[in-house]
Amino acid sequence: MQLSNAEEQLMQILWKKKRAFMKDLVEAYPEPKPAMTTVATLLKRMQDKQFVNYDQKGRSREYFPLVKKQDYFSRQMNGMIKNFFNDSASQFASFFTQQTDLSKTELEELRKIIDQEIKKK
Template sequence: MTTLKKIPAAEFEIMKVIWKNTPPITTSMLMEQLGKEKKWRAQTLISLLSRLVEREFLSTEKNGKERTYFPLVSKEEYLKYETSNFMERFHENSFLSLVNTLYEGKKLSNKELEKLSEWIKKRGE
């Protein structure tokens, strides 16, 4: 597999749907799950899928008139990649910096802080 690269938001939306489904997934299935929400035309979806194939996030096969797609990158792999980049770029790889930013921005509730504290205690054992 090639080195992962950041994908644009629209392509990430497609990947989220693909990851939620059992492979393979067809263009029709994607259109049904994304089309109403995004109001994309079929050609738009096909273009975005082609880019994901070029970037080696998906493989594709033609079955009759329908194309099927298979993920080559798991959700976990991509989230790990994105999170790592985010931590490095914005927080100099400091988990404390990230948590402090979330806390100061009122993004963490007391309950979440308690869960985080429990998580840290378990990791320290």
């Protein structure tokens, strides 16, 4: 299941805060802040998608993420590699390293990360 851009923006806030009431979520938005009803609609859709849930605290709801940020972005990256790069990590790596204008130092850091992963396997 995927999030819309608006839902993903709200998830970013919730991942950062870990737990928050709706007023805190609205406050965390940059200007112009969305209406409370807009955030309520997004939260309901995200709850239906099982990305968030809440604890009832009196008359208020304290929302929290059900999906970890790392898990979500890992799924997104894997989906992107599958859909745009024929499920080929090497095609993705080639595109990424050629199109992102990385410095020599950044490329060397990537090589170190890859070398470490190779040693683990």
